[in-house]
Amino acid sequence: MRLHPVFISAFSVLSVATMFPVQSGQTKYIEPPMASIPKGTFVMGSEQGREDEKPTRKVSVPAFQMAKYEVTVAEYRKFIEATGYEYTQGCAHRIGRRWFGSGERDGTWGDNIYVLSEFHPVVCVSRKDAVNYAKWLSKVSGKHYRLPTEAEWEYAARAGTTSKYYFGDEGKSQNACRYSNVADLHAYSLTEKLYNASYSDGYTVNDCNDNEVLISTVGLYEPNHFGVYDMIGNVVERVADCYKGSYQGAPTDGSAVKEKGCEVYVGRGGSWHWAAHTSSQRMSINEDFIAALEGFRLVRDTNGKDIPASEGTPWFVKKLSAVQKKVKTKHVRENPKYPTKPKNLKVVSQDNGNNKVTWQSADKGKVTGYQVYRQDPLKNVSTLLAKNHKTAHFIDKNPLQHNARYHVIALNGDAKSLPSASADSGSKTAHVIPSRIQGEAFNFAPGVDVINSGFEPESDKVISSIGKSKASYILAAKEAGKYKMDIRLFHSGADQRYWIKVNGNVITTPALSGERGWKTIQGVEVNLSKGRHTLTVQGEAPLFAVNWFDIQKM
Template structure:
C-alpha cells in the first residue's frame, strides 16, 4: 500500500487546505477532453500477489463509459479558475528530496508547471471534483472522477498480468508507455534541481526527468495514455484498507465524512506501479505529484468517443511533436554496470572489479567513491577502459564505491554500491553517528532536510540492518539515546548484540524524527557487533548516544 500522507521518498507533506467554489453567471469558455470509449465487461479486480489492501480479489462488472484519453492539463484547469474564481490553496509542498528550494506553491506557481499541456498538479481531490461539476454544467454532460473499479478495468484493458505490458521481468518496458523514474531522470534531475536525489530507477529511459506533457508515450490496449507514471490520479473512492464487502458493480466506495481518497497510477518519481497497486491521499494533504483525469458518464451506453475541443487537441499535438523531437536528440544511456565487488581491501589499497559492458557505443567507465562520514561522493578515476580499478589512496574508514558506464559524456546510472569494509571501532561511552556503520547492505547515507544543518547526515535504513563495532572497556549497564526517523506506523525497532536481541523500543506518535531516550541495556566487556534493525520503509538513524549508567 502507498500511503502518501507519510511518504518520505517524495517528502511532500500535509497542509491545511481551504477551498471555496463560486460560479459565474456568464457562460464561460471551457475545453472538453478527448475520450476513449470503454466497453462493458467483467474483470477480476485486485491481486493475490499484491499488498493486503489489494485483496480479496473479486469479480467486478463494469458498464460502458468513456475515459479521458489524457490527464487533465493546466490549460483545461485554467479555464475553470478563470471562469469561476475558484480559490485554490497556495501551500502545496513541492520539495522533492533535494529538489526545488521554494517549498510552497499553488497549481499555477509550482516548478512543475512547464507548459499548458502538462498535467495540472498541486490541487486537492475536492478541486478535481468541483472541476468535473463545473464542466458538466457548462456542457450539459456528466463528467466526474473515475471510480477505482473503472480505473483498474481501463488500465488492465483485458490483461491479468502485473503490468498491462507484461510481468515483473518486463518492467523495463515501462518507458515505452510511461514517464517513470528511469535513467534519464537519474541523470538530469540533479542538473535541474541541484542536489536532487532519485531513489527508484527503472532500467530504461523515457527521456523525461520530471513531469511530462500528456500523451507522449504509447497508450494502453484501450488507447488511454499515461495511466502508469507521470502523476498519481485522484479517484472518486473513499479509501478502505481492503476489498472486503466492496462493490462489484463498478461503483465507488463511499463513506460519510470521508477524509482519505484513493489514488492510482504512480508518478514520474517511482518505479512503474502494478495494475492493482493502490495509494491513498488524505484530505489535509497537498502535494505536487497528484492530478486527475475525467470520466464521461454515458449511463452505460456504448457511444463513439468524443474528439474533444479542436483547438486544444491541435495545440496539444504540436506540443507533443516538439517534445518527441527533443527525445530523439538525447544520447543513448549505457546499461547500469553489474557485478561490482571488492576483491581486495587493505589500508594501502582497495581493488574493485565488475562485469564488462559490451554495448558498441560504450566509451569506458568511471569510479565514484562516497565518504560515508561526510556524504561527499566524488569521481576517483579518469575514463578507464577495463572492468577493474585499484584505489591506491583509500579512506581509513568505511567508504562506498560505485561505477558508471559512459557513452561520451553521458553516464549510466550508478552500479549497486559496495563498501570498502574498513571498520571503525567505537569505544564506549560515545556518540555514534548513524552513517559510521561497519557493515550494511541496501541502506543509503544521505542528507535529511528536516534535521539541523550541522547534523543532517543520516543512515536511511528502511528495513535493512546496520552493524556498528563497539568496544566495551568495562562491562555493565548502559543507556542509549537514539535519534531515529519514525515512519508513523506503530512499529518497534530492534537492537542486537551479536545473535542476541537486547532491546526493542516501541515507536509511536506522529511520523517524524524522534529522540528515544533511556534505552537500558547490559553490555559485557569486549568488542562486539551492535546491530540496529528498523523493519519498516523510511526508518532511519541519525545517531546513537551510548552512556554508562
C-alpha cells in the first residue's frame, strides 16, 4: 500500500484552491461565516486539570457570534492587499529532526510551508497582527470583530458539555479525529519519512486517523453543537486574555483578564502537532511570539444580543465548500486504513529460558501482520525482533539476561498502528551490594519509562523516568549490617515527596526542594540482614526520575 500520494494530494489542492473565481476580486474583504452563541452559564476550568485550570468557577457569558472557522489565508490576504500592512517576519516554520528548531526563522504569513491553500488557517502571525486584522475588518464591515475572551472561547468549545473533551471523556479519545486535526496515526506514520521528524519520543498521539499530516483546510471535520469547527487541533487560537497561572480572582461575567503592560497571553485549542487538548486546557504565549502552530479565530461582539448565524461572503463560502468536498474525497480514495494498537500484551518466561510474548488484536479483519520490538532498558535501545509476524504470539529464543521490555505494532500493509502498551519480562537476578545500581536496571517497574537525559554525563545518560509510578530492585546483601545509600534524583522544582521502601517498609528521606534539576540525596541509612531484599522507589510528581543508587556498607 502506498502512503506518499496522500501527501502529494495535499499540495494538489493548492492549484485549485488558490484560483479564486472572478467574484473574489470584487469584494474588498471577506465576511466570515458566523455561528450564533447563546447566552449561558458554565463551569470554567477543571479540578482534574493542571494548576492553571483551577480553581473552577461559574461564569455567565452574554450572547455573541463566533466565526465558524479559523481565519484563513484568503481572509488575511484581503487585509494585507487593502492596507499594505507591515506584517511580522521571522517565523520558524520548517520541520526537521528537532521539529521547528530545524531551520532559519524565515517565514511570513504568506510564505511558509503551511500555505497549502487559501483555505488553510493563516499562521506566522503575531498577536498584534491578529488584533490589527480584527480592527480593519470591523472598520470596513461596520461590525465589531475582535479576539474572543478566554471565557467565550471555552464556553463555545464546550457547547453545553461538561466532559473532559467536547466529544466525551478519556474513553472516547478515538473520537478526536471526527472533530479535529490532531497528532494522529496518519501523522505518526508519515512525518519521519517526509520530514525526518518523529512522534515517537515523548509525544502523545491519538489512536485514530484524521487523514492529515500537517495543518488542514478549515471545516473538514464535524462541528460541535454550536456549529463551530476546529475548536480542537489544527492551529492554536490566540484569545484576548492576559495569562495568569490560576483563575484566582478571574472575572465571572465572560470578560477578559486584562493587565497593563501584559507580556504573556492565552492560547487555546491545541494544534495538528499535539494530541487533542481538553476543553479547559490552556497555553501561555508571549506577546511578541510568532511561529507556525498559532493562528486565530474571531468573534463578533453583539452587545449581548442573540443574533442568528450569518452565512458570510457567498463566493468564499461556495469555494470553501468545494475545496472541502475535494479534500474529503481524496482522503477516502488515497489514505490507508490504520489498525488500532494491540492490547493485553503479556510476557511469560518459559522453563527453557525463552520469553513468550502474547497479545490481542483489536482489528483482526484488517491486520496483515505485526512488528515485535524488544527494548534493552540498560542501553535504552530497541531491537526489531520480527518485521512481519503473522500470529498473535512470539517466542524470543535469545532473551536478555536482565529485564527486557517488549511492545508490538499491528500492520495493515504499510500502515502501522501505535505501539501497544509495553510489558516487561522482569528479572529475578539480584543486585549484589555494596554496589552502584543504575535507575534503569530495575527488576520490575510497570508504567515506568526509560529515557536519555541531556543533563547527565554522556557516559551515564540513561535514566529511569518514574513519574508517579514505582520501580523495584532486588538486592542481595553480602553481609548483615548498616548500609548508607546515596541517590541521584530529578525533580520538577516544586517541593515534592518521594518514598524509598525496603521490603515494604518506608525509609525516611528528605523531600525534594529548591531549583528544578538533578539532586544527589546523601546518607540515607538502612539496616539489612544478609540475603535478598526488595528496594522500591516511588514518586508523586510527573517529573521524577532516578539516575542511580549507590549503596555501601557502613
